[in-house]
Amino acid sequence: MQVNSFRQADAALQGRSSARRKLANNTYLERRGDGSIAVKLYETDVVTYHPDESLVFNSGGWLTATTKDRMNEYGKSGYRIYSVRGVWYVGKDGSWEPDKAMPYKGGLTFHADGTVTGAGERSDADAIKALRKAIRKYADLCAAAVPLPNPGHGDCWYCLMRTEDGKSLGDAVKDVEHLQSHIDEDYVVPSLVWSALVEAGYDPQRQIIHALAFGEPGNMADTARDAVKRSVVKYMVRRMIRA
Numbered sequence: 449m450q451v452n453s454f455r456q457a458d459a460a461l462q463g464r465s466s467a468r469r470k471l472a473n474n475t476y477l478e479r480r481g482d483g484s485i486a487v488k489l490y491e492t493d494v495v496t497y498h499p500d501e502s503l504v505f506n507s508g509g510w511l512t513a514t515t516k517d518r519m520n521e522y523g524k525s526g527y528r529i530y531s532v533r534g535v536w537y538v539g540k541d542g543s544w545e546p547d548k549a550m551p552y553k554g555g556l557t558f559h560a561d562g563t564v565t566g567a568g569e570r571s572d573a574d575a576i577k578a579l580r581k582a583i584r585k586y587a588d589l590c591a592a593a594v595p596l597p598n599p600g601h602g603d604c605w606y607c608l609m610r611t612e613d614g615k616s617l618g619d620a621v622k623d624v625e626h627l628q629s630h631i632d633e634d635y636v637v638p639s640l641v642w643s644a645l646v647e648a649g650y651d652p653q654r655q656i657i658h659a660l661a662f663g664e665p666g667n668m669a670d671t672a673r674d675a676v677k678r679s680v681v682k683y684m685v686r687r688m689i690r691a
Contacts, residue, residue: 451477452525454497457485475518487522489515495522501560505529505552509686511536524558534580535573576689583688586631587680590641591673596662599639604630608639616643624688631684638662641676644683650675 449471451457460477461469469477476488486493492508494515503524507515516529516536523529528541529552538556539549550556551568558564590596599608606618606626616639618626630637645657652658660672 451487451522453503454485454499454501457497461485471522472518474514487518489518494518503558504566505538505556506554507552508554509689511685511689527558533577535576537573538567579688580685582631583681583684586634586684587677589634590636590680591677593636594661594669594673594676595665596636596638596641598662599642603639604635604637607637607643619687627684627688640683641680644679645675647683647686648675648679650679 449460451460451471457477461467461479467479471477471487474490478486478488480486480493480496483499485497487495490510492510492515493506494508495518496504496506498504505519505523507519511534516531520528526541527538528544530537530539530544530549536552537544537549538552539545550564551570551573553566553568553572555566556564556568557566601608604626606621606623607616609617611617611620618624627640629635630640641661642652642658645661646652650657656668657672657675660668661676665672
């Protein structure tokens with residue numbers, strides 16, 4: 449089903465599917481109360497079509513391959529999102545030139561008259577590149593520290609302490625400065641690594657990754673380190689790079 453505009457989205461939502469229709473795995477086309485129609489991936493409206501035929505991108509901070517694929521599939525015809533060393537750019541489909549592309553930013557809007565607003569600045573893209581590099585370096589440091597001690601009172605309190613609904617204190621107060629300080633100080637925080645593994649889907653009650661990362665990995669050390677590295681990168685990017 450081709451959906452790249454409000455007109456096409458409105459035509460797709462008819463009859464029994466007038467309010468909601470499945471487009472792909474975990475992806476739905478849904479009407480909104482303000483008259484717009486959104487492509488919803490999990491809990492995020494990654495593409496929103498407005499009656500004036502403007503189109504808005506929003507990753508919700510989830511800069512994943514699936515998010516990018518959905519934006520490219522249901523986004524503005526003639527444009528495409530490209531990832532270069534982890535930084536997203538938006539450019540003409542088929543004739544993309546890095547120097548002329550727009551750095552992606554949440555809220556990027558294509559208007560009916562052909563204008564585009566809300567793009568990121570080139571300096572923003574450079575800063576994101578530098579931050580991603582620093583995050584990967586920190587994740588390497590965490591992986592090299594396996595096996596880690598269990599989370600304890602010597603940890604950063606923003607990483608260790610939990611609210612009643614299970615959020616870390618840092619997440620609850622939306623503080624990322626403590627994460628930057630861990631990077632700056634090369635401070636490996638066991639509770640941060642633990643949370644990153646849980647968020648990546650490694651259930652400490654069911655899977656052995658936590659036992660490997662916080663116990664004696666033995667001949668599975670490489671497996672544990674790889675899981676820690678990938679999980680910490682995703683965890684930090686999710687919180688520190690909001691695009």
